[in-house]
Amino acid sequence: MPISGLLLTLNDNTVARSETLAALRARSEFELGDCFGSWLPVAMDAPDDEDSRQLHDWIASLPAVEFVDVVSVHFDDDKSPVTEISEVQL
Amino acid sequence: MNLTRRRFVQLSALAAATSVAKARAGVNVLAENDKPGAEIKWDKAPCRFCGTGCHVRVGVQEGKVVAIQGDQLAEVNKGLLCVKGYHVGAILYGKDRLTQPLLRKNGKLEPISWDEAVEVIAKRIQANPKSFAMYGSGQWTIPEGYAALKLMKAGLSNNHIDANARLCMSSAVTGYLSTYGVDEPAGCYDDLDQCDVLILWGNNPAEMHPVLFSRVVDRRSRGEKITLIDMGTRRTRTTEYADHYMEFRPQSDLAIANGIAHLLIKNGTYDKDFVAKHCNFRGDTDPVSLNGQAISFDDFKKSLETYTPEYVEKISGVPAEKIRLLADLFGDRKLRITSLWCMGMNQHTRGTAINRLVHGVHLLSGHFGRPGDAPTSLTGQPSACGTVREVGTLSHGLPGGRVVANAEHRAEMEKHWNVEAGRIHPTPGHHTVLMWEKFCTPTEQGGDIDTVWVQVTNPGQSLPNLHKLFRGKKNLENKFLIVSDVYPTATTELADLILPAALWVEKNGIYGNSERRTQQWFKMVNPPGQARPDCWMTLAVARKLYDLGLPGLRDKDGKFLFRFTDDSGKEVPVWDFAHYYDTNVDRALYEDYRPLTALKHKNVAPYDELIKARGLRWPVVEQKDGSWRETKFRFSEFDDPFVKKGAEFQFYHSVTKDDRALIWFCPYEPAEEEPDKEYPFWLCTGRVLEHWHTGTMTMRVPQLNGSMPHAYLEMNPEDARERGFANGEIVIVASRRGRIKLPVWLNGRARPPRGTLFVPFFDERLLINEVTLGAVDPHSKEPDYKKCSATVCKLSEEDKLAPLAKR
Numbered sequence: 010m011p012i013s014g015l016l017l018t019l020n021d022n023t024v025a026r027s028e029t030l031a032a033l034r035a036r037s038e039f040e041l042g043d044c045f046g047s048w049l050p051v052a053m054d055a056p057d058d059e060d061s062r063q064l065h066d067w068i069a070s071l072p073a074v075e076f077v078d079v080v081s082v083h084f085d086d087d088k089s090p091v092t093e094i095s096e097v098q099l
Numbered sequence: 100m101n102l103t104r105r106r107f108v109q110l111s112a113l114a115a116a117t118s119v120a121k122a123r124a125g126v127n128v129l130a131e132n133d134k135p136g137a138e139i140k141w142d143k144a145p146c147r148f149c150g151t152g153c154h155v156r157v158g159v160q161e162g163k164v165v166a167i168q169g170d171q172l173a174e175v176n177k178g179l180l181c182v183k184g185y186h187v188g189a190i191l192y193g194k195d196r197l198t199q200p201l202l203r204k205n206g207k208l209e210p211i212s213w214d215e216a217v218e219v220i221a222k223r224i225q226a227n228p229k230s231f232a233m234y235g236s237g238q239w240t241i242p243e244g245y246a247a248l249k250l251m252k253a254g255l256s257n258n259h260i261d262a263n264a265r266l267c268m269s270s271a272v273t274g275y276l277s278t279y280g281v282d283e284p285a286g287c288y289d290d291l292d293q294c295d296v297l298i299l300w301g302n303n304p305a306e307m308h309p310v311l312f313s314r315v316v317d318r319r320s321r322g323e324k325i326t327l328i329d330m331g332t333r334r335t336r337t338t339e340y341a342d343h344y345m346e347f348r349p350q351s352d353l354a355i356a357n358g359i360a361h362l363l364i365k366n367g368t369y370d371k372d373f374v375a376k377h378c379n380f381r382g383d384t385d386p387v388s389l390n391g392q393a394i395s396f397d398d399f400k401k402s403l404e405t406y407t408p409e410y411v412e413k414i415s416g417v418p419a420e421k422i423r424l425l426a427d428l429f430g431d432r433k434l435r436i437t438s439l440w441c442m443g444m445n446q447h448t449r450g451t452a453i454n455r456l457v458h459g460v461h462l463l464s465g466h467f468g469r470p471g472d473a474p475t476s477l478t479g480q481p482s483a484c485g486t487v488r489e490v491g492t493l494s495h496g497l498p499g500g501r502v503v504a505n506a507e508h509r510a511e512m513e514k515h516w517n518v519e520a521g522r523i524h525p526t527p528g529h530h531t532v533l534m535w536e537k538f539c540t541p542t543e544q545g546g547d548i549d550t551v552w553v554q555v556t557n558p559g560q561s562l563p564n565l566h567k568l569f570r571g572k573k574n575l576e577n578k579f580l581i582v583s584d585v586y587p588t589a590t591t592e593l594a595d596l597i598l599p600a601a602l603w604v605e606k607n608g609i610y611g612n613s614e615r616r617t618q619q620w621f622k623m624v625n626p627p628g629q630a631r632p633d634c635w636m637t638l639a640v641a642r643k644l645y646d647l648g649l650p651g652l653r654d655k656d657g658k659f660l661f662r663f664t665d666d667s668g669k670e671v672p673v674w675d676f677a678h679y680y681d682t683n684v685d686r687a688l689y690e691d692y693r694p695l696t697a698l699k700h701k702n703v704a705p706y707d708e709l710i711k712a713r714g715l716r717w718p719v720v721e722q723k724d725g726s727w728r729e730t731k732f733r734f735s736e737f738d739d740p741f742v743k744k745g746a747e748f749q750f751y752h753s754v755t756k757d758d759r760a761l762i763w764f765c766p767y768e769p770a771e772e773e774p775d776k777e778y779p780f781w782l783c784t785g786r787v788l789e790h791w792h793t794g795t796m797t798m799r800v801p802q803l804n805g806s807m808p809h810a811y812l813e814m815n816p817e818d819a820r821e822r823g824f825a826n827g828e829i830v831i832v833a834s835r836r837g838r839i840k841l842p843v844w845l846n847g848r849a850r851p852p853r854g855t856l857f858v859p860f861f862d863e864r865l866l867i868n869e870v871t872l873g874a875v876d877p878h879s880k881e882p883d884y885k886k887c888s889a890t891v892c893k894l895s896e897e898d899k900l901a902p903l904a905k906r
């Protein structure tokens with residue numbers, strides 16, 4: 010299930026910005042970081058690839074979003090434990 | 100740890116995005132080191148990692164790199180970096196930097212002085228210059244590579260110099276050479292901004308060249324339509340963005356390319372005018388040769404007859420209608436189509452062949468030479484193009500596209516270097532795999548390489564079939580391994596002499612990226628302890644050999660082969676490190692090399708122009724007003740200054756000497772090793788977003804290590820279920836050559852189809868290259884890391900595995 014670190018470039022229209030932030034906060038797939046200048050970091054946790062693509066399109070359509078850059082991506086499974094390297098050192 | 104893996108990953112993703120947001124907003128990403136009041140001094144440099152060649156702004160405060168920003172002035176990345184790039188400054192400050200030369204005495208590494216280290220190397224070489232080899236990489240700067248090449252080929256008359264780039268892009272080189280008669284892409288990254296269709300031939304730019312991929316995805320954010328086609332053997336993060344995903348059986352990409360060509364001809368949609376004016380047809384000889392033999396259009400058409408969509412589907416698993424879709428796209432001249440590829444096509448025992456075929460599909464359909472219409476290979480290393488391909492640091496190469504086997508080329512270089520005729524040996528030296536095989540073979544059994552000096556790379560992890568090609572050195576007393584590096588690695592483990600090296604902005608440098616862009620930077624901070632630049636090490640050893648009286652280190656006039664002078668013409672003793680920075684050695688070596696690039700019309704820009712620019716794409720030609728103009732699109736009259744007026748296109752280094760490119764027919768052939776009853780899986784290896792190459796730098800950056808702490812075995816859940824594997828369970832991956840234990844990751848980051856396995860190679864504790872094959876392409880000698888047969892079993896079932904093949 011894809012989890013991505015996204016960087017949104019926002020325009021400086023304050024009304025559009027607050028609408029955009031509200032829309033993002035309303036959805037459980039997103040976790041928002043602090044905004045630095047025009048840049049808003051977001052973690053996106055999508056149920057599957059198809060949804061992930063739709064969510065990207067949805068973000069791109071938000072009124073204050075100019076660009077969406079993907080800075081990290083994980084395809085993960087809830088059941089997967091964090092494996093400490095000591096466990097796999099052989 | 101109470102944190103679920105999912106929550107951990109969510110937090111890592113947010114942390115990575117936050118560090119990028121801060122960096123783009125000008126907030127210091129290494130801010131903990133920032134002392135209030137002290138001023139940060141900024142300068143430019145290309146990123147140290149991949150061949151994309153992004154430019155970064157490097158912030159230095161009190162002698163330390165404290166901040167990194169994407170460079171807004173850089174055309175490549177326009178201010179953006181990937182998560183690795185934002186953390187590039189931290190690679191300088193791992194706790195275990197090598198800081199002094201170490202010599203193995205009675206099995207133990209002991210500190211020695213630089214004088215002693217240089218003398219040890221020089222005496223090894225002097226004792227037997229012919230059995231000495233140098234092994235570098237596309238991480239060498241251009242001056243470092245040029246100095247090493249000159250020492251070997253002119254100083255020692257020895258062609259045993261090769262580079263890690265042999266392992267990642269030499270099939271791209273042979274593809275370009277046999278198609279256009281000259282290496283490197285005709286197009287550039289601007290094609291990504293202008294294409295209507297982007298076809299990814301077995302590569303995953305979302306993870307491997309993320310800034311280029313963002314450049315494409317950003318176009319969609321701006322409302323532009325771009326059709327993305329992902330052809331691969333497993334779903335990747337790139338697939339998530341693709342309009343069409345075509346999953347093919349490993350090795351069958353050749354059948355797909357032939358299937359497209361078949362339909363272009365059958366449907367009459369190939370570009371008859373372009374082909375008639377600018378192309379010839381070519382087929383293999385028996386035995387195969389790089390330039391093959393002429394065939395007619397009718398021969399070509401006949402050879403393709405069997406590659407119907409249905410036949411291609413049978414071989415590749417790609418549905419016939421998808422092959423038709425590809426052919427229809429190529430058959431539409433209104434569209435602009437760019438193809439991208441990297442290791443998937445290059446690390447292939449048919450690497451040269453598939454490179455030729457992809458060029459051929461573009462030429463046949465006329466999708467060539469207009470912005471957005473281009474077949475373009477990418478590189479994994481920051482200067483695979485600049486140093487290895489252009490300087491020619493390969494066993495057969497000489498600077499500027501020359502080769503040792505060509506008498507004229509040798510004579511030109513002998514004249515340029517002012518050495519007597521016959522100094523350069525006409526026989527190519529050992530290519531990478533052969534060099535290491537010879538080093539790991541007892542001398543009395545034909546192992547004619549006794550000493551290898553490794554600079555800026557990590558063959559102890561990156562070579563295939565490691566037991567045979569690297570670990571074989573272990574018990575051979577007379578073999579001597581010299582390694583210059585910045586951290587302890589899998590290679591230094593077996594080293595007899597370790598040299599601490601300066602890294603990235605701890606020295607001056609010049610790189611050349613994937614789009615022919617030459618990029619320069621200045622030293623900004625001091626290296627730790629006694630670490631020194633590789634270029635200095637090469638020059639110091641050369642001087643020691645001169646002092647010891649080795650004749651090759653003198654030119655025709657009896658002077659030292661590497662002479663650097665100050666403004667008054669007085670020699671600067673750069674071999675003495677106290678004087679290394681009395682002159683700009685980089686500038687001198689680069690300006691000595693620069694005229695050599697004109698032969699193949701790869702004219703690189705003057706050093707002083709590079710200082711001003713964020714890189715310039717060759718050929719760079721001086722204009723009437725004294726300015727210098729770079730070239731975006733080679734061989735096209737509208738942009739390439741070397742194309743004849745009125746020609747529209749001109750392949751001026753054509754193999755057939757008639758300004759035409761070659762369209763090849765190369766048949767699909769099964770892989771060297773395919774799954775069977777004993778080893779029923781295809782095994783593929785590769786990279787991950789967070790780590791670069793063998794991870795020696797990125798594994799020392801906590802943010803990157805935290806996101807991806809170790810290697811894993813990516814596996815289809817059905818295959819795992821059949822074997823009773825649980826997610827996270829440690830299992831054995833085995834081939835005929837080796838076996839390692841890895842944690843299973845069901846589906847992993849991708850979606851491997853049934854019967855396939857994927858393991859990343861960045862983790863030095865979990866060396867998948869003990870398992871890989873090492874079979875090479877016959878032309879490029881590049882090994883296939885993307886496919887071999889393997890099996891998997893539970894730890895408790897190890898005794899049921901077939902015994903390993905004799906090493």
Ligand code: SF4
Nearest residue numbers: 146148149153181184
């Ligand atoms: S690793 Fe590659 S894509 Fe990332 S910033 Fe560096 S050059 Fe750019």
